[in-house]
Amino acid sequence: MDGFRAPPEYAWRRSRGGARAGHDNKGGGDIVKFRITQVALAVAACLAPALGHATNGYFSHGYGIKSKGMAGVGIALPQDAMAAATNPAGMALVGSRMDVGLDVFMPARDTTISGNGAGLNGSYDGDGRDKFFVPDFGYNRMVNPNLAIGVSVYGNGGMNTTYEKSPFAAWGVTGTTGVDLTQLFIAPTVAYKITPDHAVGISLNLAHQRFSAYGLQPFAMMSSDPTKLTNKGEDSSSGWGVRIGWTGRMSDMVTLGATYQTKTRMGRFGDYAGLFPDRGAFDIPANYGVGIAVKATPKLTIAADVQQIDYSGVPSVGDTGASALPLGAKGGPGFGWRDMTVFKLGASYALSDTLTLRGGISAGRQPIPSSEVFFNMLAPGVIENHLTLGATWQLGDGKELSVAYMHGFEKTVSGGLPPMLGGGTADLRMHQNSLGVAFGWRF
Numbered sequence: 001m002d003g004f005r006a007p008p009e010y011a012w013r014r015s016r017g018g019a020r021a022g023h024d025n026k027g028g029g030d031i032v033k034f035r036i037t038q039v040a041l042a043v044a045a046c047l048a049p050a051l052g053h054a055t056n057g058y059f060s061h062g063y064g065i066k067s068k069g070m071a072g073v074g075i076a077l078p079q080d081a082m083a084a085a086t087n088p089a090g091m092a093l094v095g096s097r098m099d100v101g102l103d104v105f106m107p108a109r110d111t112t113i114s115g116n117g118a119g120l121n122g123s124y125d126g127d128g129r130d131k132f133f134v135p136d137f138g139y140n141r142m143v144n145p146n147l148a149i150g151v152s153v154y155g156n157g158g159m160n161t162t163y164e165k166s167p168f169a170a171w172g173v174t175g176t177t178g179v180d181l182t183q184l185f186i187a188p189t190v191a192y193k194i195t196p197d198h199a200v201g202i203s204l205n206l207a208h209q210r211f212s213a214y215g216l217q218p219f220a221m222m223s224s225d226p227t228k229l230t231n232k233g234e235d236s237s238s239g240w241g242v243r244i245g246w247t248g249r250m251s252d253m254v255t256l257g258a259t260y261q262t263k264t265r266m267g268r269f270g271d272y273a274g275l276f277p278d279r280g281a282f283d284i285p286a287n288y289g290v291g292i293a294v295k296a297t298p299k300l301t302i303a304a305d306v307q308q309i310d311y312s313g314v315p316s317v318g319d320t321g322a323s324a325l326p327l328g329a330k331g332g333p334g335f336g337w338r339d340m341t342v343f344k345l346g347a348s349y350a351l352s353d354t355l356t357l358r359g360g361i362s363a364g365r366q367p368i369p370s371s372e373v374f375f376n377m378l379a380p381g382v383i384e385n386h387l388t389l390g391a392t393w394q395l396g397d398g399k400e401l402s403v404a405y406m407h408g409f410e411k412t413v414s415g416g417l418p419p420m421l422g423g424g425t426a427d428l429r430m431h432q433n434s435l436g437v438a439f440g441w442r443f
Helices: 029-047 088-092 217-222
Strands: 095-116 122-125 130-142 147-163 175-195 200-212 236-250 254-261 287-295 301-309 341-351 355-364 385-396 399-416 427-440
Touching: 088 147, 088 175, 088 200, 088 236, 088 254, 095 147, 147 200, 175 287
Parallel strands: none
Antiparallel strands: 095 122, 095 130, 095 427, 130 147, 147 175, 175 200, 200 236, 236 254, 254 287, 287 301, 301 341, 341 355, 355 385, 385 399, 399 427
């Protein structure tokens, strides 16, 4: 095992060899911790209003620019201080470092309605807002050769539609129709190498989310509380959950990983108690996965993840829109999303000592059934397949610059509208692009 050559992004470190840096906490430790706290809070303040519609349902396709350049893989391949967002055990393997990134996310979403007997026919562009700036931040410190303590701050996901021409204009809506949901995680993390080849980790996910809806006045007659249905401005809620993980080196070539995130219990959106089931409840789904990383050659690493997102376990997202109960009631209508399984495959290649190239593809099960298209005009998270590219340049003195590009291939989901709403067919379409950059440094 001593001859194992780790991928260029990380390395297993033996207790007898010591950590690269950061295990000596003397001198300036308190100052460093204070500054890290300030930076994390500043990034969190920037993140909260900036998130857009995500890609695997409403979850991001990956966390951290390096992972995003490899289709989001990371359960068995930690690459930077954003590792805790995917698998907290990876923080024991990335060394002492800090990473700051910015992703420009550009979704395109629209709806076409035809054959409707209630005046809704037409094409509707949901891109009233089409660019979203999503920063992230990670800090990790090796307290000793086996123990890491860090924090990752990132947008878990979100969804946004802004129809400047309302699909419900024929029903008396003037102005725009749409929704805006953002979710922010601050994840303090502890990771520990229980043996030279195995690490475990745990993150406390402190979550904050914001939501607003507008232009939904025609549905007042379907609501348990029409005064808390739409046009209430921005509401927010907070909550917490836990993510745990394991990473193990099985041989010189193969590393495995597994991770599980509990359902994140959130406070209610009280201002929208007449929209979401159970008086505005909107928890964040549990999700979990397994991964493998293979050191195919000294320069080439191939990694794959399988991720499961349990959307059906959150009534606001998983309950059917065909419920006979009113909006806002316990068991009332939701978006009707199915659980989503996502398969991710990525590769990194060390072209030289200073340049690493990345790429990846991912494919996921469609979360929106054709029977649920009506409410999902507001949340058309129909993307299934992604292509990603990325690269990292080593700048010297432990500093590096990374970039990542993602394309979410256009997908259309078609389905019938309820007869009571005039019938006909709705086609939901979306494609996406994003371009991100990150600066990291090891210390």
